[in-house]
Each structure stands twice: as structure tokens, then as C-alpha cells.
Amino acid sequence: MxxxxxxxxxxxxxxxxxxxxxxxxxxxxxxxxxxxxxxxxxxxxxxxxxxxxxxxxxxxxxxxxxxxxxxxxxxxxxxxxxxxxxxxxxxxxxxxxxxxxxxxxxxxxxxxxxxxxxxxxxxxxxxxxxxxxxxxxxxxxxxxxxxxxxxxxxxxxxxxxxxxxxxxxxxxxxxxxxSNLALLFQLAEVNYRLEHFSQSQKYYDAYHSQVKQQSAPSLWLGIRLADKFGDNNAISSYTLALKNLYPESKEYLQYREIFNND
Structure with a gap:
């Protein structure tokens, strides 16, 4: 599993x-x-x-x-x-x-x-x-x-x-x-899918503050949450990290498709 x-x-x-x-x-x-x-x-x-x-x-x-x-x-x-x-x-x-x-x-x-x-x-x-x-x-x-x-x-x-x-x-x-960081991310992701965006952001912030380097899925979630709350600075920061660290990831491809960004 x-x-x-x-x-x-x-x-x-x-x-x-x-x-x-x-x-x-x-x-x-x-x-x-x-x-x-x-x-x-x-x-x-x-x-x-x-x-x-x-x-x-x-x-x-x-x-x-x-x-x-x-x-x-x-x-x-x-x-x-x-x-x-x-x-x-x-x-x-x-x-x-x-x-x-x-x-x-x-x-x-x-x-x-x-x-x-x-x-x-x-x-x-x-x-x-x-x-x-x-x-x-x-x-x-x-x-x-x-x-x-x-x-x-x-x-x-x-x-x-x-x-x-x-x-x-x-x-x-x-x-x-x-103390399980993977659980924090999982809670952030599932709450986002439930459209509980504030709750998702809370778990995401707790997760983000404790990891040394975010994964492609967590950066993609951060971009989507920042978009929901109109945080353009966070969108730019997470997007740059996603592009530089995981340019071949499915998450970066999703970002380019949804945000029409070349």
C-alpha cells in the first residue's frame, strides 16, 4: 500500500x-x-x-x-x-x-x-x-x-x-x-479534494515547515492552495521549485496544462 x-x-x-x-x-x-x-x-x-x-x-x-x-x-x-x-x-x-x-x-x-x-x-x-x-x-x-x-x-x-x-x-x-509528516501531507491533500481549503492549508503549512525539501506532489498541492487564496508569491516560489527539481514529473506537466504555462 x-x-x-x-x-x-x-x-x-x-x-x-x-x-x-x-x-x-x-x-x-x-x-x-x-x-x-x-x-x-x-x-x-x-x-x-x-x-x-x-x-x-x-x-x-x-x-x-x-x-x-x-x-x-x-x-x-x-x-x-x-x-x-x-x-x-x-x-x-x-x-x-x-x-x-x-x-x-x-x-x-x-x-x-x-x-x-x-x-x-x-x-x-x-x-x-x-x-x-x-x-x-x-x-x-x-x-x-x-x-x-x-x-x-x-x-x-x-x-x-x-x-x-x-x-x-x-x-x-x-x-x-x-510526528508522522507523511500523514500531515495526506490530510492536506484529502482536505483539498474535499474542498476544505482552510483546513488543507493548515495541514500543508505544518508539513511544509518541517520538511527539508518538498516532493513534487507537495509542491503541486502548494501551488493549488496558493491559487485558491490568491497568493501569487507562493505560486511563483513553488512553481520555480517544481520546475527546477522535478521538470519531468507528472505534477509539473499538470501545472503546465492547467495554468497554460510553457
């Missing part, structure tokens, strides 16, 4: 990872059958190994460890989530969706996997379905990535041209993560 598309896992430092692997190698057998504690340790180690390989993009190694994990316990929501991410990144989208759904069916309150599944749906341009998942995620007040989920929700609403809903989602994210 412009969405914040997520395949990030909590990966332990290498030393902790190696300790876990070594610990798993020390097993106690009782009558030739490993104890439940031993199996739990092997499962944890297989999952940690899979997460490590997902993190570095070694999909085959990740699948090998996840296969081991499933053989030990086929009711782990985290295992199927990791498997879904592997298939998503190898372009096997049908298998990815199957594993996302398995993970959610096992643990209906697993907000992280719902957020990742929503990112997958967004990637597939299935925005209505992404919204349904994200509405569930943001309702989880204990989810530690809730502000990101609101951003993803806002992006999904934008794709559906539901501007008031998008603005509300971005605003909620802003309340939770006020």
Missing part, C-alpha cells in the same frame, strides 16, 4: 536466535517420544528460523522450516501467517490467501495477520475487502500498530473515492502519530 504493506516480523538478534537453536537441540526422550516441552521448543525454533529467512527473503528456507512447524502443530496461526507472506512474495497469490484465511480462522482476534491480509487485498486491488479487514483491526484498541492500520484504512478509502471516510481515518492516525 502506498499502504503500509507489511511483511515485518519481530526478529531476534543473531545471538538470541542461535541460543534458541542450540536449546532446541537438547531434547529429553521418554520412551522414544519427545516430551511436549521438547516439541514446543522445536516448534518455536522452526518458527524463529522461518521468520529469519522471511526477513532476508530466502523463501525456500523459510518454507522448509514452516513445513516442520506445521508437522509439529497444524493449529498455529503464526505459522500460517508466515506461510502466507512467503507465498505472497513469491507471487503465489492463491496459496497466500489460503494461508491468510487459515491463520484468521485459527485466531479470529489476530490483528497483525488481518492487517497483513488487508495489505495483500490492497495489492490485489480488492479495496472493499481490505476495508472490511482494516475496520476489524482498528477496532482492536490493544493492537500496537493501530495508527498504521488507520493509515492503511485511509488509503483504501481513497481508492474507493470515499473522501470523508479517508479523511477521518487519516485524522485518527494523526492523533495517534502526530
Amino acid at each position: 502506498a499502504l503500509s504493506i507489511a511483511r515485518r516480523f519481530n526478529v531476534f538478534f543473531l545471538m538470541a536466535f542461535m541460543v534458541s537453536v542450540l536449546a532446541a537441540c537438547v531434547t529429553t526422550e521418554r520412551g522414544g517420544i519427545a516430551s511436549k516441552a521438547d516439541q514446543a521448543q522445536v516448534l518455536e525454533t522452526a518458527l524463529l528460523s522461518a521468520r529469519h529467512y522471511v526477513h532476508i527473503g530466502n523463501w525456500q528456507a523459510a518454507k522448509r522450516h514452516l513445513k516442520t512447524a506445521i508437522e509439529i502443530d497444524d493449529s498455529s496461526a503464526e505459522v500460517y501467517e508466515a506461510m502466507a507472506l512467503v507465498y505472497q512474495n513469491t507471487g503465489e497469490f492463491e496459496f497466500a490467501e489460503q494461508n491468510y484465511k487459515k491463520s484468521i480462522n485459527i485466531d479470529n482476534g489476530f490483528s497483525r495477520v488481518r492487517n497483513n491480509y488487508a495489505a495483500f487485498l490492497y495489492q490485489q486491488q480488492r479495496y472493499e475487502e481490505a476495508v472490511k479487514q482494516l475496520v476489524r483491526v482498528v477496532a482492536d484498541t490493544f493492537y500496537n500498530k493501530r495508527s498504521n492500520a488507520y493509515i492503511n484504512l485511509g488509503q483504501s478509502y481513497l481508492q474507493l473515492a470515499k473522501l470523508p471516510e479517508a479523511e477521518q481515518a487519516f485524522y485518527q492516525a494523526h492523533l495517534m502519530a502526530s
Whole structure:
């Protein structure tokens, strides 16, 4: 997603990872059958190994460890989530969706996997379905990535041209993560599209005052806002920056088309 598309896992430092692997190698057998504690340790180690390989993009190694994990316990929501991410990144989208759904069916309150599944749906341009998942995620007040989920929700609403809903989602994210500069710009843009020009200008000024160099989209928004308020000096300044910094950008082409400027 412009969405914040997520395949990030909590990966332990290498030393902790190696300790876990070594610990798993020390097993106690009782009558030739490993104890439940031993199996739990092997499962944890297989999952940690899979997460490590997902993190570095070694999909085959990740699948090998996840296969081991499933053989030990086929009711782990985290295992199927990791498997879904592997298939998503190898372009096997049908298998990815199957594993996302398995993970959610096992643990209906697993907000992280719902957020990742929503990112997958967004990637597939299935925005209505992404919204349904994200509405569930943001309702989880204990989810530690809730502000990101609101951003993803806002992006999904934008794709559906539901501007008031998008603005509300971005605003909620802003309340939770006020230092996020990208959110300030997003709020300025969506308020402009809603024709809330004064509100858009407020967010734009807050954004502009904190960035070292504006992007082509932000300069283009600055030009349009300055035009609404008749600020010719700002129009000239932003136009010059847009022309010099991003002469090949679509925003500069839009400026030339709309303002009939050669």
C-alpha cells in the first residue's frame, strides 16, 4: 500500500536466535517420544528460523522450516501467517490467501495477520475487502500498530473515492502519530479534494515547515492552495521549485496544462 504493506516480523538478534537453536537441540526422550516441552521448543525454533529467512527473503528456507512447524502443530496461526507472506512474495497469490484465511480462522482476534491480509487485498486491488479487514483491526484498541492500520484504512478509502471516510481515518492516525509528516501531507491533500481549503492549508503549512525539501506532489498541492487564496508569491516560489527539481514529473506537466504555462 502506498499502504503500509507489511511483511515485518519481530526478529531476534543473531545471538538470541542461535541460543534458541542450540536449546532446541537438547531434547529429553521418554520412551522414544519427545516430551511436549521438547516439541514446543522445536516448534518455536522452526518458527524463529522461518521468520529469519522471511526477513532476508530466502523463501525456500523459510518454507522448509514452516513445513516442520506445521508437522509439529497444524493449529498455529503464526505459522500460517508466515506461510502466507512467503507465498505472497513469491507471487503465489492463491496459496497466500489460503494461508491468510487459515491463520484468521485459527485466531479470529489476530490483528497483525488481518492487517497483513488487508495489505495483500490492497495489492490485489480488492479495496472493499481490505476495508472490511482494516475496520476489524482498528477496532482492536490493544493492537500496537493501530495508527498504521488507520493509515492503511485511509488509503483504501481513497481508492474507493470515499473522501470523508479517508479523511477521518487519516485524522485518527494523526492523533495517534502526530510526528508522522507523511500523514500531515495526506490530510492536506484529502482536505483539498474535499474542498476544505482552510483546513488543507493548515495541514500543508505544518508539513511544509518541517520538511527539508518538498516532493513534487507537495509542491503541486502548494501551488493549488496558493491559487485558491490568491497568493501569487507562493505560486511563483513553488512553481520555480517544481520546475527546477522535478521538470519531468507528472505534477509539473499538470501545472503546465492547467495554468497554460510553457
